[in-house]
Amino acid sequence: MSFAVEELPDVIRIMVLLNLSKGHRIQKATLKRRIDKVCVSLACVNMSELEKALKEMANEGLIKDQDGTVQLTEQGLRLGKEWESLLLKKEPILEIVAGLVDGSITGIVVILSAFIAGLAGNPLPSSFTIFAAFLTLSAVAITNFSSFLLGGITEDLADIMTLQNLMNYSLSDIPDKGERDKSLLLVKRLFTVLDKEIHRSNLFSAIICGTTTFLAGSIPIVTYIAVLPPYNTILSLAIVAAIVGIFLVRYRSKKTRVHWKITLAETLAIVAIATIASLILGGFA
Numbered sequence: 684m685s686f687a688v689e690e691l692p693d694v695i696r697i698m699v700l701l702n703l704s705k706g707h708r709i710q711k712a713t714l715k716r717r718i719d720k721v722c723v724s725l726a727c728v729n730m731s732e733l734e735k736a737l738k739e740m741a742n743e744g745l746i747k748d749q750d751g752t753v754q755l756t757e758q759g760l761r762l763g764k765e766w767e768s769l770l771l772k773k774e775p776i777l778e779i780v781a782g783l784v785d786g787s788i789t790g791i792v793v794i795l796s797a798f799i800a801g802l803a804g805n806p807l808p809s810s811f812t813i814f815a816a817f818l819t820l821s822a823v824a825i826t827n828f829s830s831f832l833l834g835g836i837t838e839d840l841a842d843i844m845t846l847q848n849l850m851n852y853s854l855s856d857i858p859d860k861g862e863r864d865k866s867l868l869l870v871k872r873l874f875t876v877l878d879k880e881i882h883r884s885n886l887f888s889a890i891i892c893g894t895t896t897f898l899a900g901s902i903p904i905v906t907y908i909a910v911l912p913p914y915n916t917i918l919s920l921a922i923v924a925a926i927v928g929i930f931l932v933r934y935r936s937k938k939t940r941v942h943w944k945i946t947l948a949e950t951l952a953i954v955a956i957a958t959i960a961s962l963i964l965g966g967f968a
Contacts (some may be wrong), residue, residue, distance in 0.1 A: 690854075691866040693729060694850075695732060696740055698717075700766050701771075702717050703754065704760065705837050707754070709753065711751055745758060771877065771881065772884045777892050786895060786898065787926050788958055789823050790820075791923050793816045793900070793904055795958075796921075796962070816904045816908070829889070836881065855867070907919035917960075927951070
């Protein structure tokens with residue numbers, strides 16, 4: 684399937700991919716009703732147009748068409764996931780990375796600050812340590828939540844509007860006026876639905892980011908508070924190293940398809956610089 688959206692069947696195929704991206708086998712009549720629902724009960728796509736699009740997808744190896752039911756092939760599933768990620772923004776990659784990084788850095792700063800204060804002969808009261816640590820971590824988690832919710836919605840909607848304009852520009856070259864109007868209407872209705880889905884997706888992503896931030900920071904901090912010295916510092920920093928060195932690096936390496944050694948060096952450098960800067964700035968505060 685071509686990425687370019689130039690004809691009505693291209694728009695229909697995108698909707699088919701989005702509807703079948705879960706991998707389920709569904710009846711053609713059910714698929715037709717789902718497309719009609721996007722059109723808000725307007726008959727913008729008839730059965731013959733759907734059948735034409737499905738036939739093209741079957742010839743391209745994207746779907747299996749048997750006994751009036753359709754299902755995506757392995758290749759179709761991969762392509763459907765790509766369109767789902769592009770249009771619905773359902774994969775919170777940046778949010779998970781930001782949550783793990785910010786939570787880990789906050790945890791390191793809190794642990795090292797408490798450790799340095801102890802070496803200087805100024806141990807903080809346990810209750811005050813707990814309160815200050817979790818107040819700092821909660822502030823970072825809430826900030827991440829609000830930033831990714833508002834910033835994510837704004838950015839994603841701007842991207843979607845750009846993509847819609849590009850599709851409209853491409854579809855406006857269709858010679859047949861009836862097909863052109865039908866294609867533009869279908870794209871307009873599709874992006875109206877996507878607008879609502881993006882708001883839900885960004886709320887989910889923001890929750891993931893805030894929760895990931897809090898968990899990545901709270902686990903080593905709780906360990907530092909609960910375990911007796913000097914094992915608390917060693918164990919808590921080991922947990923941070925595991926979060927950064929295993930979970931974060933593995934996740935980034937998988938998503939970027941870059942060798943883990945390169946990702947590890949890059950990640951450690953960024954975390955180290957951010958941690959040192961935070962400790963220096965905290966020392967002057």
